Each structure stands twice: as structure tokens, then as C-alpha cells.
Amino acid sequence: MPLTMNIPKVSLPRVVVIGAGFAGLKLARNLNTKHYQLVLIDKNNFHTFQPLLYQVASSGLEPDSIAYPIRKTLQGKPNTYYRLAEVENINFEKTEVVTNIGVVQYDHLVIATGATNNFFGNKNLEENAAPMKSLIDALDLRSKILGNFEKALNTTDLEERDRLMNFVIVGAGPTGVELSGALAELKNKILPKDYPDLDLRQMKINLVEAAPNVLAAMSEESSVKAEKYLKDLGVSIWKDTFVKEFKDNVISTSGETFYSTNLIWAAGVMGELPRGIDAKIIGRGNRILINEYCALQNDPKVFVLGDVGLIHSELYPNGLPMLGSVAMQQGDYLAHSFNRIAKNKKVKPFVYSDKGTMATIGRNQAVVELGKFKFQGVLAWFVWMFVHLMLLVGFRNRAVVFINWAWNYIKFNNGSRVIVRPYKKKG
Amino acid sequence: MPLTMNIPKVSLPRVVVIGAGFAGLKLARNLNTKHYQLVLIDKNNFHTFQPLLYQVASSGLEPDSIAYPIRKTLQGKPNTYYRLAEVENINFEKTEVVTNIGVVQYDHLVIATGATNNFFGNKNLEENAAPMKSLIDALDLRSKILGNFEKALNTTDLEERDRLMNFVIVGAGPTGVELSGALAELKNKILPKDYPDLDLRQMKINLVEAAPNVLAAMSEESSVKAEKYLKDLGVSIWKDTFVKEFKDNVISTSGETFYSTNLIWAAGVMGELPRGIDAKIIGRGNRILINEYCALQNDPKVFVLGDVGLIHSELYPNGLPMLGSVAMQQGDYLAHSFNRIAKNKKVKPFVYSDKGTMATIGRNQAVVELGKFKFQGVLAWFVWMFVHLMLLVGFRNRAVVFINWAWNYIKFNNGSRVIVRPYKKKG
Numbered sequence: 002m003p004l005t006m007n008i009p010k011v012s013l014p015r016v017v018v019i020g021a022g023f024a025g026l027k028l029a030r031n032l033n034t035k036h037y038q039l040v041l042i043d044k045n046n047f048h049t050f051q052p053l054l055y056q057v058a059s060s061g062l063e064p065d066s067i068a069y070p071i072r073k074t075l076q077g078k079p080n081t082y083y084r085l086a087e088v089e090n091i092n093f094e095k096t097e098v099v100t101n102i103g104v105v106q107y108d109h110l111v112i113a114t115g116a117t118n119n120f121f122g123n124k125n126l127e128e129n130a131a132p133m134k135s136l137i138d139a140l141d142l143r144s145k146i147l148g149n150f151e152k153a154l155n156t157t158d159l160e161e162r163d164r165l166m167n168f169v170i171v172g173a174g175p176t177g178v179e180l181s182g183a184l185a186e187l188k189n190k191i192l193p194k195d196y197p198d199l200d201l202r203q204m205k206i207n208l209v210e211a212a213p214n215v216l217a218a219m220s221e222e223s224s225v226k227a228e229k230y231l232k233d234l235g236v237s238i239w240k241d242t243f244v245k246e247f248k249d250n251v252i253s254t255s256g257e258t259f260y261s262t263n264l265i266w267a268a269g270v271m272g273e274l275p276r277g278i279d280a281k282i283i284g285r286g287n288r289i290l291i292n293e294y295c296a297l298q299n300d301p302k303v304f305v306l307g308d309v310g311l312i313h314s315e316l317y318p319n320g321l322p323m324l325g326s327v328a329m330q331q332g333d334y335l336a337h338s339f340n341r342i343a344k345n346k347k348v349k350p351f352v353y354s355d356k357g358t359m360a361t362i363g364r365n366q367a368v369v370e371l372g373k374f375k376f377q378g379v380l381a382w383f384v385w386m387f388v389h390l391m392l393l394v395g396f397r398n399r400a401v402v403f404i405n406w407a408w409n410y411i412k413f414n415n416g417s418r419v420i421v422r423p424y425k426k427k428g
Numbered sequence: 429m430p431l432t433m434n435i436p437k438v439s440l441p442r443v444v445v446i447g448a449g450f451a452g453l454k455l456a457r458n459l460n461t462k463h464y465q466l467v468l469i470d471k472n473n474f475h476t477f478q479p480l481l482y483q484v485a486s487s488g489l490e491p492d493s494i495a496y497p498i499r500k501t502l503q504g505k506p507n508t509y510y511r512l513a514e515v516e517n518i519n520f521e522k523t524e525v526v527t528n529i530g531v532v533q534y535d536h537l538v539i540a541t542g543a544t545n546n547f548f549g550n551k552n553l554e555e556n557a558a559p560m561k562s563l564i565d566a567l568d569l570r571s572k573i574l575g576n577f578e579k580a581l582n583t584t585d586l587e588e589r590d591r592l593m594n595f596v597i598v599g600a601g602p603t604g605v606e607l608s609g610a611l612a613e614l615k616n617k618i619l620p621k622d623y624p625d626l627d628l629r630q631m632k633i634n635l636v637e638a639a640p641n642v643l644a645a646m647s648e649e650s651s652v653k654a655e656k657y658l659k660d661l662g663v664s665i666w667k668d669t670f671v672k673e674f675k676d677n678v679i680s681t682s683g684e685t686f687y688s689t690n691l692i693w694a695a696g697v698m699g700e701l702p703r704g705i706d707a708k709i710i711g712r713g714n715r716i717l718i719n720e721y722c723a724l725q726n727d728p729k730v731f732v733l734g735d736v737g738l739i740h741s742e743l744y745p746n747g748l749p750m751l752g753s754v755a756m757q758q759g760d761y762l763a764h765s766f767n768r769i770a771k772n773k774k775v776k777p778f779v780y781s782d783k784g785t786m787a788t789i790g791r792n793q794a795v796v797e798l799g800k801f802k803f804q805g806v807l808a809w810f811v812w813m814f815v816h817l818m819l820l821v822g823f824r825n826r827a828v829v830f831i832n833w834a835w836n837y838i839k840f841n842n843g844s845r846v847i848v849r850p851y852k853k854k855g
Contacts, residue, residue: 047846408823
């Protein structure tokens with residue numbers, strides 16, 4: 002018989018939330034736990050601010066400043082239980098969630114497990130490309146990048162050196178564009194000072210995109226400008242190109258072939274599905290179909306929020322994009338829905354308020370779209386920084402990120418070029 | 429045939445330095461590389477500020493703020509080559525250092541490999557105790573401590589819960605005292621807010637010391653005061669007690685027996701010897717015997733600095749203690765010696781200037797000894813903070829540590845309770 006998770010039984014209805022990303026955390030913070038018992042489950046003990054992961058990977062920020070301890074967020078909240086656990090299965094009939102530390106019953110279940118890398122079924126790429134979806138991924142990538150330059154310095158095999166210094170980033174969405182820009186700034190401003198005995202002109206940054214333009218989800222104006230910024234920084238852009246295979250340091254695509262040890266995957270995401278979901282309710286992008294209340298049509302006890310949910314309603318017949326702002330608004334929405342139900346008030350359908358999109362490419366270079374307003378350059382860059390600072394959870398994190406950014410801006414010198422992965426002896 | 433390390437051959441004499449700790453880094457920064465070619469080797473790409481490791485382990489600071497990238501320190505310095513490598517052997521006859529990335533010849537060799545844990549030959553403790561000598565150790569310990577509370581929450585076995593929340597720290601030198609104090613503050617001020625459903629009174633902090641008093645290297649006045657501070661914070665102190673074995677969650681000592689999953693080793697250090705050192709020149713504490721010029725008596729091309737060297741001279745017939753201040757002063761001294769030799773000036777023997785010692789126990793509680801001046805309490809605590817901030821390398825690190833300290837002081841809330849070790853799925 003499986004263990005039961007050690008949560009007290011009370012007379013309040015129990016809301017079990019899986020995932021402390023943007024959606025799960027917003028819900029947890031805003032749910033009125035005088036009326037509900039809240040159980041929040043995540044496999045990490047921290048919330049990750051995913052939009053800045055690329056700055057951890059490119060040595061611009063330390064990991065702790067974009068991670069926020071979940072328990073700290075929930076301090077002082079009554080009837081609230083966070084558990085560090087991995088969900089193994091959901092049994093909808095028995096209304097229970099099975100985890101590696103035991104089973105927990107729910108009255109209401111909220112699935113907010115977010116997204117994972119989508120390799121579109123290509124096993125070879127899944128095994129060999131470096132992902133960048135978690136803090137652990139970003140730290141591993143940072144260690145790999147820095148380690149590569151150390152190796153490049155010491156090899157006399159010029160082809161190997163080229164391969165170590167050749168970076169191929171797949172996917173020109175915001176993550177791929179921002180990471181390419183950050184690597185280009187490392188190449189131009191920082192690494193030449195760190196590696197005076199290495200010819201940094203040999204470092205290549207290739208951004209490969211299957212679509213005909215970069216930042217395809219944004220306007221043509223933003224796309225064109227972003228491409229210009231990237232090219233000015235020295236990034237090679239390969240559009241209409243899809244990657245086929247990465248084997249023996251050879252990256253094969255529908256066009257160019259790259260000789261490189263570094264394939265970084267930012268090409269697409271799909272819903273991170275827990276086990277136990279009926280295939281019939283899984284829509285495109287591996288996302289669970291939900292109605293206008295963010296609930297399953299046939300099981301109103303179960304809600305799905307953020308990237309892993311695909312809303313299908315009168316208002317949104319084609320769903321909503323996988324964006325942090327959708328996740329946050331859905332978290333807020335569902336908390337208020339629960340709070341209204343507790344007071345016997347009626348619940349309204351979810352309405353998304355589009356706050357716009359933005360991406361930064363490099364120093365003084367960003368593209369921003371806020372409704373009708375589209376602008377680029379220095380102002381856009383400051384807007385990007387301001388918005389991201391404000392979105393970070395916690396004053397301390399904001400202060401530390403601000404210092405890092407100000408310092409990098411003045412000194413052209415990132416602080417965090419430190420390899421903190423477990424030290425492995427040569428075998 | 430082994431590979432040769434890829435360093436250009438020039439007409440300058442080559443100084444190879446092993447280790448970028450306090451001694452190696454001071455030497456590297458002050459050596460006049462117009463007259464010497466400098467090769468600095470370290471197995472990490474960063475310098476670690478060891479005195480604050482315990483704050484990383486106890487979630488007070490993020491790892492990057494006490495680590496400083498070695499390459500950043502050396503930016504702009506001519507004829508300077510840092511290599512990320514592990515030393516495998518030194519061949520003094522051939523004047524070469526063998527590393528995992530190749531062999532490097534030296535004209536002058538500086539061994540500054542620091543210290544490692546001393547388990548006094550007890551294999552059982554070596555295998556099972558948690559060390560705290562490196563940044564990786566400190567991060568692993570932080571993850572273990574935080575993970576323990578998550579496990580304690582979910583177990584219904586009360587004995588297991590006690591074991592998970594029972595901490596045994598061996599060694600009441602500065603590291604053991606400071607870590608015990610930091611854990612006590614976590615217990616008193618921070619964890620009760622994070623774990624409202626756990627009775628934190630069950631958390632025990634035991635400090636075990638083989639000597640008859642804590643901080644044995646300091647005065648009796650400091651020792652007595654430190655002990656009082658620790659007891660006020662709730663630390664149990666077991667003096668005249670040495671640990672024998674840690675097996676199946678039982679820690680056996682010469683007195684008390686502890687039931688615990690957590691044995692943290694801060695009991696002693698010894699020189700971290702590279703292979704190839706003649707046993708005849710190894711003195712007590714696994715340290716290499718050196719003369720008044722910090723050189724080997726029979727091989728004046730080879731110098732040994734910091735913890736791994738044991739000076740034996742007219743001035744210091746009993747050697748000098750293993751302290752950061754000795755290491756820094758020896759690094760400075762040797763750089764200036766090299767710089768004088770390059771100008772055909774005479775070299776004087778090494779003279780140590782005792783700057784005093786200090787240890788912090790908790791908020792407003794520290795003990796400081798500066799020559800004749802001994803003081804404790806709030807003033808000592810501020811002096812401790814000021815000195816440690818100033819000793820940190822780099823403005824950015826100082827600013828980030830300062831923010832963290834100020835924030836913790838005002839809010840009683842450490843920021844870095846984040847588990848960033850690689851996420852392992854349950855097997």
C-alpha cells in the first residue's frame with residue numbers, strides 16, 4: 002500500500018496544486034486559505050523566474066537571484082502546505098495524486114506543471130542537445146560554455162578548437178534570440194579580456210530557425226529590427242532551416258552543416274503532462290483542453306493553468322499562447338474564482354488581458370510591443386529591464402539583479418563566470 | 429608520451445603556481461610579469477573566499493558572491509596564463525608539473541594547494557561525514573540541510589524525524605563555531621516561519637570538540653564568551669569529546685551517543701599535498717617544511733605558501749598557524765621577493781605580522797582579538813562584518829554580500845534557501 006502524504010485532515014475543502022511556476026504561485030498566494038486547505042507540490046523548493054534563465058546560462062546573473070524559495074512566499078499563510086515531491090500519477094477516479102513521497106487526496110486539483118522542451122519526436126536531438134528550461138539546465142549550460150573555452154585554450158588541434166567555440170542555438174523565439182545576443186556580448190566585450198591568448202574571432206554564434214523570420218510571434222517591424230541587432234552583434238542567422246541530427250560533433254540541418262560541440266535547444270516547448278491524463282483531452286502542443294473556467298469539461302474538480310492548459314472557449318476558439326502573462330493571469334483568475342465560490346458568488350469565464358511582448362537582444366537593444374505601441378532600441382531596453390525587475394519576486398532578488406545589471410552596464414564585465422557544478426575527477 | 433600544456437615558450441623565467449587560494453592569488457596579482465611568465469593552475473575556475481563558506485551552507489549567501497572568477501582577477505596582466513587543471517604529480521628532477529591537461533615545465537614552482545579535511549586516519553568518518561572545505565561542499569551541505577526538513581515534514585516516524593533534525597558539528601574552531609551559530613539562528617528565526625507545521629524545538633545543534641574549550645586558538649576570554657553566546661542561541665556543547673564512528677545514523681563519541689543523519693566535519697585540516705613530495709620534507713599536519721624564504725631547503729626553485737607550507741626558521745621555530753592572513757602575507761612576500769630578484773636586489777626572510785583573529789557567532793555576537801585588544805558583542809560583530817566585506821575580492825561581490833547581510837539583519841530572513849544541485853529522479 003502506498004504511503005499517504007503527511008497533511009492534516011481538516012473540514013475545509015482541499016485544493017492540491019501541482020507546480021509553483023507563474024500560474025501555481027499566483028494561485029497559491031491569492032487563494033483565501035481561510036476557506037480552503039492548500040497543498041502545493043513542486044519538484045524544486047524554489048520558484049524559477051524563467052525569462053532570465055538565459056542570463057544565468059550566459060554568466061550574467063547568479064542562480065539564486067532568479068530563484069525564490071517557495072516556503073518564503075507562503076510564510077504566514079494559514080492552512081497551507083508545501084511539499085517537495087515529484088508527481089508520479091494522477092488517479093482522477095479516486096481523486097488522488099500519487100507522488101514519490103506519498104499519495105494525497107484532493108477536493109479540487111490544479112495542474113500547473115508548465116512546459117518542457119519539444120523535440121518534435123527527434124530522439125537523437127532529445128538525447129544530445131543542451132536544454133534550457135530549468136535553473137539546473139542553465140547552470141549546466143554555463144559550466145559547459147566556460148569549460149569549453151578552457152579546453153579550447155589548451156588544445157593544439159585547430160579543428161577541435163573551432164568546434165568548441167562554435168555555438169548553434171536552435172529556435173529564434175525570445176529565448177533563442179536573447180541567449181544568442183547574450184553570447185554575442187560575451188564574445189565581443191568580456192571573453193577577449195578573460196582569454197587574451199585565444200582568438201575570439203573564432204567563436205561563432207549561429208541561430209537556426211525553421212520559420213522564415215526571427216521572433217515569429219511578434220510583428221514584422223520587431224522581427225526585422227531584432228534580426229538587424231543580432232547581425233550587428235555578429236550572430237549568424239539561418240532561417241527556413243531545421244535541425245535534423247547532432248552526432249559526433251556534426252549538426253546536420255536542412256541546409257548548412259555545423260561542426261560544433263554545442264547544440265542549444267530553444268526551439269519549442271510543449272505541455273509537461275503528468276501521467277494519468279486521458280489522451281482524448283490532450284490537444285495540440287501536448288496541452289490539456291480546458292473550458293472557459295480553466296477546468297476540464299467532464300471533471301469540474303480539475304483545473305489546468307498556464308502552458309500545460311489549452312483553453313477552448315467562445316472567446317478563445319484557438320486557445321492562448323504559452324506565455325508567462327497568460328499563466329499569471331490564470332493563476333490570479335482561479336484564486337478569485339475559488340474565493341468567490343467560497344462566498345457563494347458566481348464565477349465568470351477567464352478573460353485574458355494582453356500586456357504585450359518584448360525581447361532584449363543586447364546592450365541598449367530591445368524590441369517591445371505594448372498593444373498598438375511598438376518601439377525598439379534604448380527606450381525599449383530600459384522598459385524591458387524595468388518590467389523584468391518588477392516581475393521578479395522579492396526585494397532582495399530585485400536589488401541583487403539591479404546591482405548586477407548596473408555593474409555590467411558600467412564595466413562590461415559579468416560577475417558570475419563561476420563553474421559551481423560538482424567537481425568531477427578525470428576518470 | 430604525455431601532452432604538453434599549451435603555453436608559449438618565451439625568454440622570461442616561468443613561475444608555475446599551483447592553487448588560486450589566498451596565497452596563490454596574492455602572488456599572481458603582485459608578481460611583476462614583465463620579468464616573469466606566470467602560469468597559474470587551479471582545479472576550479474574561481475577563487476573561493478573560504479571564511480564565508482559557512483554562510484553558503486546555512487543559506488545566508490549565494491555561492492557566486494563568495495567566488496571570484498580567476499580570469500577576471502588576471503585581466504590585462506601580461507605574460508599570464510591561467511589553466512583549469514588538476515595536478516597529478518610533480519617531477520622535481522625534471523622540473524615539471526604533470527596535470528590532467530598536460531605537462532608544464534617550470535623555472536620556479538610555487539605550491540599553494542591549501543588544506544583539506546583531516547580525519548586523523550579514521551576512514552569511517554572520512555567516508556560518511558559531510559565536509560565543508562569547498563564551495564561545492566557548502567552547496568551540497570545546504571541542499572542536504574534543506575532537504576532534511578522537507579523529509580522531516582513528511583515522515584510519521586518520530587525517531588526518523590529527530591534524526592533528520594539533529595545536527596552534529598565536529599570541531600569548535602572558527603568554522604564549527606560559526607556554522608553552529610548560523611544553524612541556531614536558522615532554527616530560532618527563519619525555519620519556524622518556513623515550516624509552521626514542524627516543531628522546530630526538535631531541531632538540535634550539537635557542537636563536539638575534543639579540546640577542553642571552544643575556539644582553543646583564541647584567548648580564554650574569547651573562548652568563554654563564544655561558549656556563552658552559543659549556549660544562549662541553544663547550541664549544545666560537548667567538550668573533551670572526540671567522535672569515533674558514524675554508522676547507520678548513529679554517531680559514537682568518547683562520551684555521548686547521537687542519533688542523527690548529519691555529521692558535519694569542521695574538526696581539523698591538514699596540508700593538501702600534491703603527489704611527488706619526498707616524505708622526508710613533510711612535517712606535522714601534512715605540511716611541507718620550508719625555510720625563512722618560504723622555499724624548500726634543498727631545492728630553492730620550489731616555494732610553498734599558505735596552509736600547505738610549514739615554515740621552520742630562526743624567527744618561527746614552531747611554524748605558523750594555518751590562517752588566511754599567513755597565506756596572504758606569504759603570497760605578497762613571495763611576489764615581492766621575485767620582483768626584487770628580477771632587479772638584482774637582495775631578498776629578506778619572511779616576517780609575519782599578526783593581524784589578530786575573530787569569529788562571529790550570531791546577530792550582534794562576535795569575538796575579536798587584535799593584538800592586546802580583545803572585545804566581544806555588537807562592536808566586535810560590526811568589526812567582523814567590515815573586515816570580511818573588505819577582504820572579499822571585487823566590488824560586485826561586496827555589494828551583493830552587503831545587501832544580503834543588511835536584508836537579513838532587518839528582516840530576519842535569509843534569501844538563498846534554494847536547492848540548486850542537479851535534480852535526481854527517484855531511482
